[in-house]
Structure formats: structure tokens, C-alpha cells
Amino acid sequence: MTTTSNSAPFPSDLEIASAATLRPMDDVATDLGIDLDYCEPYGFDVAKIDLAALPAHRPQPGEPPAQRGKYVVVTAVTPTPLGEGKTTTCVGLAQGLRRLGSNAVVTLRQPSMGPTFGIKGGAAGGGYSQVVPMEKFNLHLTGDFHAVTAAHNLLAAMIDNHLHFGNELGLDPRNITWRRVLDVNDRALRNTVIGLGARLDGVVRETGFDITAASEVMVLLTLATDLADLRERLGRIVVGFTEDHRAVTAEDLGAAGAMAVILKDAIKPNLLQTLEGGPALVHCGPFGNIATGTSSVIADRIALDHADVVVTEAGFGADMGAERFFNVKCRLGRLKPDAAVIVVTVRALKAHSGRFEIKAGRPLPDDLLAESPDDVRAGISNLRAHIGIVRSFGVTPLIAINAFPQDHASEHAVITDLADELGLRCAVTTHVAEGGAGAEDLARAVQEAIEEESTFEPTYHLDQTLTEKIEAIATKVYGADGIDISAPAAKALVQYERLGYGAFPVVIAKTHLSISSDPSKLGAPTGWRLPVREVRAAAGAGYVYAICGDMRTMPGLSRHPNAERIDIAPGGTVSGLS
Incomplete structure (x- = not known):
């Protein structure tokens, strides 16, 4: 249990999710307009969507994007280690739009099990704005991550097998860039030596492991437009170089075809539902620091062909997630964004004042929770910068104030004053506590914004160096x-x-x-x-x-990770998920 500011008990995310009555998946698919012939049941409350549901015409380079629905990306200010609630805002906004009569769908990344069992916890949303079933969402869902892991490691095995049998391609063992992956936080595997033992145990060399979300296979699955495109992209993977600097690919090793076979079901998006029974497409989960940090092009194209409004999320702040969403995903996927919601919290702006320190896994400082509009004002330059980033792409920004019980009206006023100054729509949203009803004001603002003409323009041209x-x-x-x-x-x-x-x-x-x-x-x-x-x-x-920094592509576990609290009862009820 958590508590609100007046000490009234508030159920945990898992308690809320477990108490939900889920709609039949056929009804969820029908609401979205997906032909039931394209739905492949995965148990009782998840379905895979066949690629036959993709729109028949796919714009080619040089053609303008063709999409029926409006496309809204949810981004944020620079986050604190606790996160500012982009996923919950995505879900809450989609629920709010549906309450206003819009056929809206949310498209999200699938969570990695590494953070689920580590510090961060799951990523199904929060409170009354979640995607359910929560346990499946956070715990390997339909096995797509395992398929990515298997395909990636098959290629790694074939590299070392090629070295063992004479290295006909001339790969330089010191310049092999393809590591192995695992969907578990395990710092001991960051750097390893393989091939130890007898001669038949392989060639000795240094390598290491990344988390599955950091695999190139994951991100190319995200950007693929169909099965043929996926097969082609797999073949182009560069695994290393020869001593004369020639690139060696997965196609050269004869691995790409088998990798594609492993991924033939993983390329299909997963259909789930929100707590209010609205459709949610969940697909792929690329690492936000080194990749796009978004859901798949395929999921979004299916959603845009069937829904009035598609609400999707881009990882981290607008400088990272939204920038890549605009410059990479929208460009390669031939997609046109219509608006961008910038999520902001009072605690984030106070943190950007430089007067407080927030650490994951620790309670917020008491001083940060005290009413102080000045502290919010001292950090508001960060929000102003992210607004400027979104505007630089010609996309209409909106501000969503993700309200917490400890907030004060005077602190929200600092943010709304900035919105008024810049001529932006702004809404306080209480979707965590109230579900879609708490996001209706934000939903109305989004409905207005998407009617404005977007003049989307990437930051650079592809013919630049x-x-x-x-x-x-x-x-x-x-x-x-x-x-x-x-x-x-x-x-x-x-x-x-x-x-x-x-x-x-x-x-x-x-x-x-x-x-x-x-x-x-x-x-x-x-x-x-x-x-x-x-x-x-x-x-x-x-x-x-x-x-441009020290990037950890294999996280470690904390002293007391979430895995210590996760358990299952004899009847199958899961506990401890957060």
C-alpha cells in the first residue's frame, strides 16, 4: 500500500491491476477495427496481430506519409532517476480520449525484465492508468524478448564457430563488435573471456554481454516495416571487420535467414488493454540510451490505420527520445507526428534547481516536498528548453503537469504561467489516481492541438555528412x-x-x-x-x-533488487511487482 497526502490508503499498482475485470480480447480488437482473422490469441488476455493488418500502401521515400489517424508522441523534461510518468500519461491520455468519444489507442514498448527485477520496476503504467494484465506485461509477455535474445546469440555463436573452423572470411578477432545479450541485469558479464578450455572449446578472445534491450536486433525489429524488410536488415548487421577494414555481415556468415525465422512471430505486435478496456499495442523494447527508445513502426502503422488518435511514448526527455522519434523513427517509418505532449512534474523542476538530490530507491527529501514556487521557478529553464526542442521540429507542443498528492497549486501555477507566456496549451492531469477521468482536460487540449497543421521538419538532411x-x-x-x-x-x-x-x-x-x-x-x-x-x-x-559518455549497456542489480520481493502463491497469484 501507498498513502496519499491525507494518509488515506491507496492501492499498489499490482493490487489495482489484479482487481481489474478484463474485457474479452475479441471485443478489444473489434473496438480498434482489427479483423478477428488477424488476431492470434495468446492465452485469454493477450493477442498477437498478424502483419496482414498493416495498411496495403506503404509510403516510399519521397512520398508524403499516408496515415488515417492523428499521431501524438508523449515525451518529457529531463527526468529524475524516478521517472516523471510518461507511460502513465500515455495510458491516461488514451483513456481520457476514449472517454471523450475518440477511438484512441496507446502504443508502448515492452518492458525489459532486467529493470523489472532490478531498481526501476515494471513499466505498465501506474495507479488507474495501466496496461493489463500487469504480470504478463512485465514478465516476458509473448516471448518476443527471448526471441531477440536467441536470434542475437545465434549470430554470436556462428561468429565463434566460423573462427573455430578456420576463419575463411578473415575476421580480425580483436575487431569483432558483436557481443552476446541476456535480459537480466548482470554486471559480472559486462566483460568476459570465452573459448577457455580444450582446443575444441573454441577460440579464446575477449567479449562481453549487453542487456537484450541494447541488442541491434531489438532496434532493427522496431524499425522494420515488414518481414522482408526485417530479413534484409538482419543481413546487413556488421559483426566485425577484417584486418584490412572490410566489414563482415550476418549475411556473410549465413546467419540472417535463421535469425529471421526465430523472429517470425516476434515481428507481430501484441494487443493488450488498458484498465478501462481500451486497446494497447505493445511491441519491442529498444534501449533508450543508445537506440530509438520507442515502440515499433509496425505497431504504430497498424494503429494509425485503425484509430482516430495514436498515443505513443518516446524514452527519456525530448532531447533524447523525442529527437530520435522525429529524426529516426518518423523519417525511416514514413510517419508524420501531429503533436507532442511534454510531461513535467513539480519534483523534476525542483531537482533542476540544483537545490535537491533525488536518488532511485530512496524517499524524496522532506525539503523538496515543502511548498516552494521559487524552487520550481529556479528549475523551469529545463522545461523551457524541451519546449524549444519540440518546436524546432515544427511540431505543436503541449504541457502535461503530472500531479502528485504532495504538489501545491502555487507550484503548478509557475508552470501554467510559462505556458501562458509561450502561448501553449497546458493541463494538470491526475490520471494515476482517477484514470481517464483525470486526463480529460489533457485529452481536450490534445484534441485541439492535433487539428492544427504540423510543419514537421527533421533537424538535418540525410545528404549531410x-x-x-x-x-x-x-x-x-x-x-x-x-x-x-x-x-x-x-x-x-x-x-x-x-x-x-x-x-x-x-x-x-x-x-x-x-x-x-x-x-x-x-x-x-x-x-x-x-x-x-x-x-x-x-x-x-x-x-x-x-x-558521448560512459554508457552501461549491461545494468547491475542493487543491493536489494526488486527480485527479492517478487514471489508467487500456490494458486498462481504473483506478488511484489512494482
Whole structure:
């Protein structure tokens, strides 16, 4: 149990989800307009959607996007370690829109089990704005993550098998970039040595493990437009280089076809429902720091062809999730965004004042909960910066104040005053406590915003060089004065241009705790330059990513992880999920 400010008991997320009466999946699919012939039941309360539900015409490069529904992305200010409630806002907004008569659907990423058993907990939403069944949503759902893990590790096994049988392709064992993955937080596997033992046990070399969400297979599954496109992308995966710098691919190793077979069901989106019985499409779960951090193009295309409004989420703040959503997902998926909801909390703006410290797993400081509009005002530059980021793409921004019981009206007023100053729609939303009813004001604001014409324009053109694209994001989105490229990164950029990757979009892997590359810089930092330490190619996914900080692609468990509290009763009831 949690408590509200007046000490009244408030049920836990799991208690709320467990008490829900779920609608038959046929009814949920019918509401969305999905032909039941395209629904493949997975138990009683989840279904897979066959790719036959995709719209018949798919826009090609040069064609304008063609979509029936309106497309709304939910992003946020720079988050605290606790998160600011983008997923709950997505679900609450979709519920609110349906209460107003709109055929709305929410599309979300699938949670990784690593964070579920670690510090962060699940990602099904919260309170009365959740996707259910919560247990399945958070605990491997239909096995898509396991399929990604298997496909990824099959390729890894075939690399080492190729080395063992003579290395006909001439792979440089010191320049193999393909690691292994596992959907568990396990810091001991970050760096490993394999092939130890007898000669028949393989070639000895250094490698390591990433979490499955960080796999390139996961993100290319997210960006694939159909099964044929998935097969082609898998073949383009670069696993390493020869001593004369030639790229070696999954196609070269003969692995791509088998990988595609493993993923033939994982490419189909999963249909679930919100607590209020509305449709929710859940698909893929790419790592937000180094990848797109969004749900799949396929899920969103199906949703846009059947719903009036599609509400989707982009990971972290607008500098990361929304930037990649606009520059990578919308561009590669031929999708047109109509509005962007920026989620903000009082606690986040107080944190950006620099006067408080928030740590995951610890209670909020008492001083932060005290009424203080000045502390909110001191951190509001961060919200102003994220509004500017969304506007730079020609997309209409709205502000959603995710209200907590400890908030004060005077603190909300600081945010609404900024909205008035900038001519933006703004709504206080209480969807966690009240479900869709608490998000109706936000839903009305969204209905107004999506009627305005979007003038969507990416940050850069694809015919610019990779260096120019990185610099454009750093200066136009982050507000940096420029970029500083290390010698190894500069060499890699030249190599990737030579290999034909110059027309790819770019992703910048950096901290999510600051608009800058330094997590200690709060608010809206100025007077800094983006250090580009390393550059890698995700050739299968179709982008190049610049590493601008210390990125952990295999998280570790805390001293007392959530796994210690999760259990199951003899009758099958799960407890301890958060």
C-alpha cells in the first residue's frame, strides 16, 4: 500500500491491476477495427496481430506519409532517476480520449525484465492508468524478448564457430563488435573471456554481454516495416571487420535467414488493454540510451490505420527520445507526428534547481516536498528548453503537469504561467489516481492541438555528412556550442562514410539525466561542447551512433533488487511487482 497526502490508503499498482475485470480480447480488437482473422490469441488476455493488418500502401521515400489517424508522441523534461510518468500519461491520455468519444489507442514498448527485477520496476503504467494484465506485461509477455535474445546469440555463436573452423572470411578477432545479450541485469558479464578450455572449446578472445534491450536486433525489429524488410536488415548487421577494414555481415556468415525465422512471430505486435478496456499495442523494447527508445513502426502503422488518435511514448526527455522519434523513427517509418505532449512534474523542476538530490530507491527529501514556487521557478529553464526542442521540429507542443498528492497549486501555477507566456496549451492531469477521468482536460487540449497543421521538419538532411548530422543535433537540439571528436571517432566516421553509411541518420548515446553530456549539469546548460568519444554503426538498424559518455549497456542489480520481493502463491497469484 501507498498513502496519499491525507494518509488515506491507496492501492499498489499490482493490487489495482489484479482487481481489474478484463474485457474479452475479441471485443478489444473489434473496438480498434482489427479483423478477428488477424488476431492470434495468446492465452485469454493477450493477442498477437498478424502483419496482414498493416495498411496495403506503404509510403516510399519521397512520398508524403499516408496515415488515417492523428499521431501524438508523449515525451518529457529531463527526468529524475524516478521517472516523471510518461507511460502513465500515455495510458491516461488514451483513456481520457476514449472517454471523450475518440477511438484512441496507446502504443508502448515492452518492458525489459532486467529493470523489472532490478531498481526501476515494471513499466505498465501506474495507479488507474495501466496496461493489463500487469504480470504478463512485465514478465516476458509473448516471448518476443527471448526471441531477440536467441536470434542475437545465434549470430554470436556462428561468429565463434566460423573462427573455430578456420576463419575463411578473415575476421580480425580483436575487431569483432558483436557481443552476446541476456535480459537480466548482470554486471559480472559486462566483460568476459570465452573459448577457455580444450582446443575444441573454441577460440579464446575477449567479449562481453549487453542487456537484450541494447541488442541491434531489438532496434532493427522496431524499425522494420515488414518481414522482408526485417530479413534484409538482419543481413546487413556488421559483426566485425577484417584486418584490412572490410566489414563482415550476418549475411556473410549465413546467419540472417535463421535469425529471421526465430523472429517470425516476434515481428507481430501484441494487443493488450488498458484498465478501462481500451486497446494497447505493445511491441519491442529498444534501449533508450543508445537506440530509438520507442515502440515499433509496425505497431504504430497498424494503429494509425485503425484509430482516430495514436498515443505513443518516446524514452527519456525530448532531447533524447523525442529527437530520435522525429529524426529516426518518423523519417525511416514514413510517419508524420501531429503533436507532442511534454510531461513535467513539480519534483523534476525542483531537482533542476540544483537545490535537491533525488536518488532511485530512496524517499524524496522532506525539503523538496515543502511548498516552494521559487524552487520550481529556479528549475523551469529545463522545461523551457524541451519546449524549444519540440518546436524546432515544427511540431505543436503541449504541457502535461503530472500531479502528485504532495504538489501545491502555487507550484503548478509557475508552470501554467510559462505556458501562458509561450502561448501553449497546458493541463494538470491526475490520471494515476482517477484514470481517464483525470486526463480529460489533457485529452481536450490534445484534441485541439492535433487539428492544427504540423510543419514537421527533421533537424538535418540525410545528404549531410555524418559529422554534420552529429553537430546539428548537438547545437540545434542540445544547445551545445559545438562538438569535439576524438581521433578514433574521426577515423571511424571516415570509415563509415567509405562503407556507404553516410546517408544514415544518427543517434547520440549520452546521459539521460541532463540535456548536456554531463549528468551533473542541470536545467538548460550553456557554454559547453559535446565530446564524441566513439562512433559505431548499427548497419542493420540503419543508423550510426556516437557515444558521448560512459554508457552501461549491461545494468547491475542493487543491493536489494526488486527480485527479492517478487514471489508467487500456490494458486498462481504473483506478488511484489512494482
